[in-house]
Amino acid sequence: MPKRAKELSALAVKNLTTPGLHFVGGGRVPGLALQVLPTGGRSWVLRIMIGGKRRDMGLGGYPEVTLAEARDAAEAARKQVRANVDPIKIRAAEKAAIRAHAGKTMAFQDAALAFIQANEGSWRNDKHRQQWRNSLETYAYPIIGKMSLGDIELPHILKILEPIWESKTETATRLRGRIEQVLDWGTVRGFRDGLNPARWRGHLDKLLAKPKKLAKVKHHAALPWADIGAFMPKLRKAEGMGARALEFAILTACRSGEVRGATWAEIDLDAAIWTIPAERMKAGKPHSVPLSDAVVAMLKALPRMAGTNYVFPAPRGGQLSDMTLTAVLRRMDLNVVPHGFRSTFREWAGESSGHPREVIEHALAHQLADKAEAAYQRGSLFPKRVKLMQDWASFCAKPHSGNVVSLNSALAS
Structure with a gap:
């Protein structure tokens, strides 16, 4: 015989707070349960068999409907089932009439x-x-x-x-x-x-x-890190604000949305720091990005458009679209995506730079999976990240670190 749930007291029911379905009726009222929602709301549910099918019948919210009242309602519903009457249909008809009268229906x-x-x-x-x-x-x-x-x-x-x-x-x-x-x-x-x-x-x-x-995991198409030095001179020759935004994104290892939304108010050129506010970060926390000498020089050379505070404004002064950076790569005939350059940075940093993993993860604004490690690394490791980003910019400036010309065929295969 299937094991029956223990009949719970009113106090035990009051203490049920874990989300899920908790059966409380025991042998006296089998199938009676308290449903606890993740939002904290609680309501009564009676699980019964009607016409050979298992059905769940709502008996009202808790604590508005007490345990004793829920048991009485459950027993009454079970009597109806034994009399070949569907209590759910009767309840639905009653509620429909009440709601129609009180305006309690909503599409x-x-x-x-x-x-x-x-x-x-x-x-x-x-x-x-x-x-x-x-x-x-x-x-x-x-x-x-x-x-x-x-x-x-x-x-x-x-x-x-x-x-x-x-x-x-x-x-x-x-x-x-x-x-x-x-x-x-x-x-x-x-x-x-x-x-x-x-x-x-x-x-x-x-x-x-x-x-x-x-679901098949699809990784962002990325440039091999050994080819970044051959790619960057080509990118610097490309004209337009989209090309400059992509260059900035690569050198800071930041996401496209963070770059496109960057404002001059967030950037301190003297201190060489870009502070991204929490509302623009994926993790919902502010992120300080150290700016290498190459990035500072690029920003100082950028024209500033009147009427907008965006660092990389669209031609009419608003924010660049999310396809602008992708279009730059398509014009260069490269089968990669802007976000893939974060992978390029991560692979270079992990395989070639010698910088500690936690420094690299902070640079990417990743949340550490290990909670103990995350608690230990409460600081932003900013001084070490300054060195990391300067090394990355220097590596990107090396003109013969790879051969981008043959990259397309490799990526397409």
């Missing part, structure tokens, strides 16, 4: 827009906000956009995800998480109850293949 699309508006201030950048909107508009709204939050169930979620789960795994994975968050928001707001049909662990992970087994 998924309206809920998603409300969720985005409430949370987008905490998101890092405009691209992240746009990805939220675009993915929901493209895949979710056509199927559940006009549906009431309380009516969305597992078949609707699968109808959204299954067509793209293998072909667009990363998009589908992120989309699932976004739908889950919107539905959780609806639960807390009182527009739906019961378990979230978009949840992964213990639910969709039994129906869909694990993303890691489907």
Whole structure:
């Protein structure tokens, strides 16, 4: 016989805070559970068999509905099942009538827009906000956009995800998480109850293949570090602000977005430091970048456009687009991407420079995986990074460190 969960007391239920489904009914009310959401919200769920299928029935939020009240409701629902009555359908009809009367229904699309508006201030950048909107508009709204939050169930979620789960795994994975968050928001707001049909662990992970087994890791195409010295003179001859921004990105080993958003207010030429604010960093922490002599000289030679504070402004004064640096490489007939130069720097530093790993990782603004090591390396190791970046600039200035001419065929193979 299957092992039954222990019947919990009111105090034991009060102390349940770990996210997940906690069965509390014991032998008296089997299937009664307290659902604890990652957001901290808690609600009652009754797991029952209806027509040979396992169903989850919401019994209200906790502590508004007490343990005793949840047990009474669960026992009443089980009596209905024994009488061949579907308590979930009856409850849904009752709630629909109540919601219609009280105005407590909300369509998924309206809920998603409300969720985005409430949370987008905490998101890092405009691209992240746009990805939220675009993915929901493209895949979710056509199927559940006009549906009431309380009516969305597992078949609707699968109808959204299954067509793209293998072909667009990363998009589908992120989309699932976004739908889950919107539905959780609806639960807390009182527009739906019961378990979230978009949840992964213990639910969709039994129906869909694990993303890691489907997604193929694609590395950014990068220039071999031995070829950087042959490449840099060609880049310096290229005209335009995009070429200068790419040169700056290579010599600082920074991300394209950080470079394109750089302002003169962030740069201290006298101290040779570029301080990137937290809101523009992937890790959400400010990052100080030591500027080599070559970078300082390049910045001093740059023209400054009136009406904008960007270091590398677009022709009309705004920020360069994310394709500008890529276009520079395409015009040079190189099959690499701007982000790949961070890999070029990392491989040179690790294989040829002799600088410590933690210094290299700090230069790339990476978070150390080892928490003990990260705690030990609380400082930015800035003096050592000054030496690292100066060595990198010197290496990039060596004209015969490689042969870029034959690079395309190697990368294409």
